[in-house]
Each structure stands twice: as C-alpha cells, then as structure tokens.
Amino acid sequence: MEIVKTNINEVNAVIKIKIGKEDYSEKVQKALKDYRNKANIPGFRKGKVPMDLVNKMYGKAILVDEVNNVLVDSLSKYLYDEKLAVLGEPLPSLTEQDKVDFENQTDFEFAYDVALAPEFDVNLTKKHKFPYYEIKIDDKLINEHMERQQERFGSSVPVESVVAGDLIKGIFNQADADGNVVENGHSNENMFLFDYIKDQAIKAQFEGAKTDDIIVFSPLTAFENLTEVKKLLGLENTESTEFSSNYAFTVTSVERFQKAEVNQELFDKMYGEGVCTSEVDARAKVKEELSAAFVSESDYKFRLDIKEKLVSDINFELPTEFLKRWMLTSSKVNKGKNEMTPERVENEWPAQEKELRWQLIKDKIAKTADIKVEYDEVKDFAKKVMTSQFAQYGMGYLPDEHMENYTVKMLEKEDQYERYATTKFEEKVALHVKGAVKLDVKEITTEEFNNFFKEN
Known part of the structure; x- marks a missing residue:
C-alpha cells in the first residue's frame, strides 16, 4: 500500500491511496470461506458448495x-497518524x-479531495x-x-366586601328562572376571582x-x-346539562391578596433569620444579588461581541468550494428533510462560514491557552442551569440529590451533552x-442593555 498527499494550496489537498492485491486478498479469501460455510444453495449441503x-x-x-x-481504514489511520486537521470529510x-475496474484490475488507486484547516x-x-x-x-x-419579594411572600386576608382583584368563596345552588333554589338541584362549593367575570352586568x-x-x-x-x-360547578366529569342553569350563589367569604410588609419578617423570609436587620441591609443585599446575576448577562453580550470582532478581524482562507460540495454530499448521504440543494447551500453558506470561522x-484560542472542558464541569454547569429553570417554575426547593440524578440522566443524551459542553467551552474561551x-x-x-437584543 502506498499513500501520497499532494497539496493543491494551503487549504486543499489530494490524497492518493494505492491498494495492491497483497492488501486485501487474505481478507477476500476469508470472506469467501465464511460465505461458503453459511450459504444455502440448492443442490449442495451447507459448507460443501464448490x-x-x-x-x-x-x-x-x-x-x-x-x-x-481497506480503503476506509487506511485513510482514517493516515489522517490520524499524520495529525492532519481536516474540515468536513474527505470526498472522492x-x-x-x-x-x-473490479473485473480486471488487481491493483487499485483511489484519490480523495481533502480540506485542510x-x-x-x-x-x-x-x-x-x-x-x-x-x-x-x-x-x-x-x-x-x-x-x-413582597408579592412572593404576600398572603390572602379576609375582607368585608368585594372589589376588583378579590377572591370570592361560596356555594352554588341550582336555581329556577325566578331565582328560587331548586329542590334536590345541583350544588357545589368553590371559589373564583372577581376579575374573571366577563359579563359586566353580573x-x-x-x-x-x-x-x-x-x-x-x-x-x-x-x-x-x-x-x-x-x-367551577363540579360537572367536568359528567354529561349533565346543569351548567346552563341559573345559580343562587351564597358568599361565604371574601379574600384579598395583600403584599408582605417591608419589615423584619420579610427580610428573614428573603435571606434567612437575622441576615438583614434593616431595610438598608436588605436593599444592599438585593443590589449584591442583582450585580452577581447580571454578570452572566454582561458576559453573554461580551461573547457575542468578541465573536463579531474576531471573526471580522482575523482573516484566513477557507476551502469554500470543497465545503459547499461537502455540505451537499453529506446531506444526500444522510437524506431526510434537511437534504440540501445547490441553491440552499448557496443561501446558507454565509451563516455556515461565519460559524465555522468562529x-x-x-x-x-483554546489550544494556545490549553483550555479544556471536563465532564464534571459540564455536569455542574448543566445542573446550575436546570436548578435555575426549576426555580422559575416554583420548584427551587428540589433536593440537591434529585437535581444531581436528573442532570446526569439528561446528559446521557448525546445532543444534550454536546449542547451544554459547547456553551461551557465558549464560556471558558x-x-x-x-x-x-x-x-x-x-x-x-437595563433598558439600554435590552435594546441590544431587540429585533431590527
């Protein structure tokens, strides 16, 4: 076997692989013998076919x-042994x-176009x-x-009469057209918010x-x-038509949501007993929390900015035509709804090129600075993200062990691990x-910051 690489330019090369009979004959003979032992051919016993x-x-x-x-194995081994940094995959x-000509040749030569990083x-x-x-x-x-925080730790308190926003509790009793309660009619105790009433007269x-x-x-x-x-009437699991009746509703109580007062009780609920002993302390703690939270927002914007700046300022040649051909070829091999056409490749190339350059x-940068991302870093990062997401849905109380198991299970999915690993890698860079x-x-x-992300 002979393998020769010829550079066309700095980013394109051709690799030629010559395969002789001695490289494959033993494998072919073994495969033929295996076929002979397994083949079911009419007129011959298994293993006795000439x-x-x-x-x-x-x-x-x-x-x-x-x-x-032999070709695939030798090409892969050559790329590995020679430590060739290639883009995409080699193409014929x-x-x-x-x-x-497999009918008449015994020695074969194959040539591959290769894109060099x-x-x-x-x-x-x-x-x-x-x-x-x-x-x-x-x-x-x-x-x-x-x-x-006042709203979060607020509570409902009983009040004398109904105003907008109040919660009304009571008993629904089925009534006739004159408003009289129907004997043995449907009855149900429930509650509703005043603001949910659509009909203005009611x-x-x-x-x-x-x-x-x-x-x-x-x-x-x-x-x-x-x-x-x-x-509301407790009729969701029945075929009853009693929902269309009038009802005499007896008010049993009225409740109004009241925000928590800004006092020591609120401070203790926010940060733990005795951590903040005054409103000044609490506001300082809030400022500290917000500052820490906004660092991730600032860092995210910084990542976007360095991407734009470095992609714009650092110039290098790419094997553009090869990569377009590879996009087209690989999509046809994989098939499915994402199969490319030449027109689609041309349309998507600018975005693909930008991402590739980045x-x-x-x-x-990572190679120069020896930046690597280990599994535990990815796991801790994913766990932090998931904990934050659960907290947004009011589930911030989940035990650490539960979050650990959930995160590990999620990262078993290759696409999920890749997503979090990529983000963590970008963070470290x-x-x-x-x-x-x-x-x-x-x-x-915050308004000025949010304006950066508004659609044009």
Whole structure:
C-alpha cells in the first residue's frame, strides 16, 4: 500500500491511496470461506458448495466490500497518524480519480479531495480593546425586586366586601328562572376571582357583595368558558346539562391578596433569620444579588461581541468550494428533510462560514491557552442551569440529590451533552479573552442593555 498527499494550496489537498492485491486478498479469501460455510444453495449441503461457484456468485461483491474496508481504514489511520486537521470529510476527487475496474484490475488507486484547516494566529494582548457592558443597579431595579419579594411572600386576608382583584368563596345552588333554589338541584362549593367575570352586568352584581349575600346569576353567561364553568360547578366529569342553569350563589367569604410588609419578617423570609436587620441591609443585599446575576448577562453580550470582532478581524482562507460540495454530499448521504440543494447551500453558506470561522478561532484560542472542558464541569454547569429553570417554575426547593440524578440522566443524551459542553467551552474561551484584553467598561441601564437584543 502506498499513500501520497499532494497539496493543491494551503487549504486543499489530494490524497492518493494505492491498494495492491497483497492488501486485501487474505481478507477476500476469508470472506469467501465464511460465505461458503453459511450459504444455502440448492443442490449442495451447507459448507460443501464448490469454492469456484461461491467465487463466481459472490466474488466481485466481496472484493468490492473488502477493498472499500481497506480503503476506509487506511485513510482514517493516515489522517490520524499524520495529525492532519481536516474540515468536513474527505470526498472522492473530482479531478484525480481514475475509473476503477473490479473485473480486471488487481491493483487499485483511489484519490480523495481533502480540506485542510487553515493556519493562523490569534494574538490577544492588552493593546486590544473590547467593550464590556455592566448593567447599572439603580433604585428602580432594587425597588422592582423588593416589590416582587413582597408579592412572593404576600398572603390572602379576609375582607368585608368585594372589589376588583378579590377572591370570592361560596356555594352554588341550582336555581329556577325566578331565582328560587331548586329542590334536590345541583350544588357545589368553590371559589373564583372577581376579575374573571366577563359579563359586566353580573360583575356589577358582585361588586360590594359581603358574606352571606346571595347573588342569582348564570355562570355560563358570567364566565363564558364552558370548560371553566363545568370545573367551577363540579360537572367536568359528567354529561349533565346543569351548567346552563341559573345559580343562587351564597358568599361565604371574601379574600384579598395583600403584599408582605417591608419589615423584619420579610427580610428573614428573603435571606434567612437575622441576615438583614434593616431595610438598608436588605436593599444592599438585593443590589449584591442583582450585580452577581447580571454578570452572566454582561458576559453573554461580551461573547457575542468578541465573536463579531474576531471573526471580522482575523482573516484566513477557507476551502469554500470543497465545503459547499461537502455540505451537499453529506446531506444526500444522510437524506431526510434537511437534504440540501445547490441553491440552499448557496443561501446558507454565509451563516455556515461565519460559524465555522468562529469555531476555528475558538479552537485556536483554546489550544494556545490549553483550555479544556471536563465532564464534571459540564455536569455542574448543566445542573446550575436546570436548578435555575426549576426555580422559575416554583420548584427551587428540589433536593440537591434529585437535581444531581436528573442532570446526569439528561446528559446521557448525546445532543444534550454536546449542547451544554459547547456553551461551557465558549464560556471558558470568553473568560480567557476577557482576561487577556483591555476591557472598555460601560455602565448602562437595563433598558439600554435590552435594546441590544431587540429585533431590527
């Protein structure tokens, strides 16, 4: 076997592989013998088929398979041994590949086009200046956070009469057209928010209502949503038509949500007993929390900015035509709804090129700075993200052991692990860049920061 690489230019090469009879004949003979032992051919006992007949029937197909196996293995080994950094995968050469005749040839030559990763440097020093946006923690943000905590730890308190926003509890008793309670009619105890009443006339009936007041009305008219009305009346699992009746509703209590007062009890609920002993302490703690939380937002914007800047400023050649051909070819091999057409390749190439350039730049920075991402780093990062997401749904109390098991199970899915590993890798690369360059720190408001992400 002989393998020769010829560079066409800095990013394109042709690899020629010559395979002689000695490279595959033993494998072909073994495969033929295996076929002979397993083949069921009429007129012959298993394992007794003449080798000439087996060769005549299956010889060419086996030859093609074995030569192809040798070809694939030798090409992969060559790329590994030579430590060639290639983009995409080798493709049969469009210009160097001669026709292969498996009927008459014993020696074969194959040629592959190969895309070589470009050579370039990323030199980051304090001479390079990048903007870094810090979100200003002003009184407005602190007030909004305190108000959210007041609402979070607020509670419902009984009140005398109904106003907008109140929760009304009571008993529904089926009534006739004159408002009289039907004997043995349907009855159900439930509650609803005053603001859910859609019909303005019925809403006026409830406004100012007090405990023991009786309001006769049609729930279906009041709330309009049949599914919700059935649930309110306890009829969701029946075929009953009693939901369309009038009901005499007896008010048993009225409750109003009241935000928690800004006092020691609230501070203890927010941060633990005795951690903050005054509103000044609590507001300082809120500012500290918000500052820490917004660092990740600032870092995310920084990652976007360095991507744009470095992709724009660092120039290197790419094997564009090869990569377009590879996109087209690989999609046809994999098939499915994402199969490419030449037109689609052209349309998607600018975005693909940008991502590829960024990936190569990240890899170069990581190699220079010896940046690696280990499994435990990915797991801890994914666990942190999942804990935050669960907290948003009011499930921040889940035990650490549960979150650990959930995260490990999730990361068993290759696509999930790849997603979190990629993000963690980008974080570490950005952190290195952040320390290597000069930061032009700009303090801005949340509104100004959010404007960066608004669609044009």
